[in-house]
Amino acid sequence: MRPLAHPALDDITLTGILHALSDETRVAIFVGIAGSAYSQRCAAFTTVSEKTVPKSTLSQHFKALREAGLIRSERQGVEMLNTSRCAEVETRFPGLIPAIIGAYLAKAKQR
Amino acid sequence: MRPLAHPALDDITLTGILHALSDETRVAIFVGIAGSAYSQRCAAFTTVSEKTVPKSTLSQHFKALREAGLIRSERQGVEMLNTSRCAEVETRFPGLIPAIIGAYLAKAKQR
DNA sequence: TCAATAGTTCTAGAGTTCCGAACTATCAAA
DNA sequence: TTTGATAGTTCGGAACTCTAGAACTATTGA
Numbered sequence: 001m002r003p004l005a006h007p008a009l010d011d012i013t014l015t016g017i018l019h020a021l022s023d024e025t026r027v028a029i030f031v032g033i034a035g036s037a038y039s040q041r042c043a044a045f046t047t048v049s050e051k052t053v054p055k056s057t058l059s060q061h062f063k064a065l066r067e068a069g070l071i072r073s074e075r076q077g078v079e080m081l082n083t084s085r086c087a088e089v090e091t092r093f094p095g096l097i098p099a100i101i102g103a104y105l106a107k108a109k110q111r
Numbered sequence: 112m113r114p115l116a117h118p119a120l121d122d123i124t125l126t127g128i129l130h131a132l133s134d135e136t137r138v139a140i141f142v143g144i145a146g147s148a149y150s151q152r153c154a155a156f157t158t159v160s161e162k163t164v165p166k167s168t169l170s171q172h173f174k175a176l177r178e179a180g181l182i183r184s185e186r187q188g189v190e191m192l193n194t195s196r197c198a199e200v201e202t203r204f205p206g207l208i209p210a211i212i213g214a215y216l217a218k219a220k221q222r
Numbered sequence: 223t224c225a226a227t228a229g230t231t232c233t234a235g236a237g238t239t240c241c242g243a244a245c246t247a248t249c250a251a252a
Numbered sequence: 253t254t255t256g257a258t259a260g261t262t263c264g265g266a267a268c269t270c271t272a273g274a275a276c277t278a279t280t281g282a
Binding site for chain 2: 014022
Binding site: 152153154166167169170171173174186188189190191 | 226227228229230231232
């Protein structure tokens, strides 16, 4: 297993963020992490929006979020703890993440 | 040639928008259209960010933006006139498009 | 009718994504 | 110190998507 890759703040791109969040499952995971006061284990998202996500797929989704610069993952014993990088991203793209989370939550509420 | 498909406002999705704008060329085209007071022809974007875009690719990009609900395209004689649907999208996802355009322009300015 | 211009569609190759199977890493109990 | 359990990663093939050249359609003006 290679060490986990987290891009530097300057290497985070707008299109990278939009691509990472352009997937229903991934945006749901990200909102879940960003909205929690605590770090979240990957396994906390084995079901997302009432759908079961296979663990290999889940691992790929976390990798995508990590490489886009949206989350930071650290191994803690047998599990991975994931936290959002919202505060950092906010300094680079002010207002972007709140707008996306807001749009996600507003849509979720509608149904 | 089939008639052009424009989704109804209610059928516009967050992930659809993020996917459409997760491509460097497409986000540049969209910001160009959204930032202009006038309708833009497709051919106005044969070069985007100093890169030549083949016309079949350009046509696909416009289709993607159209199907995401971000632009409206109307044939005017021999050409297509494209306008943004920002105002409509704003009513569905308030603040989202301005945040993305803002992030795009801020990043462009940096270099 | 013909030619020119603007976009679209077709299609093949390149690249990406999904997910089951096999793997690795960590820890705790025997 | 093996063994087992749990958590996550990597591999590989099938399905899907994207790019761009070639051929096509639509409109207009000569």
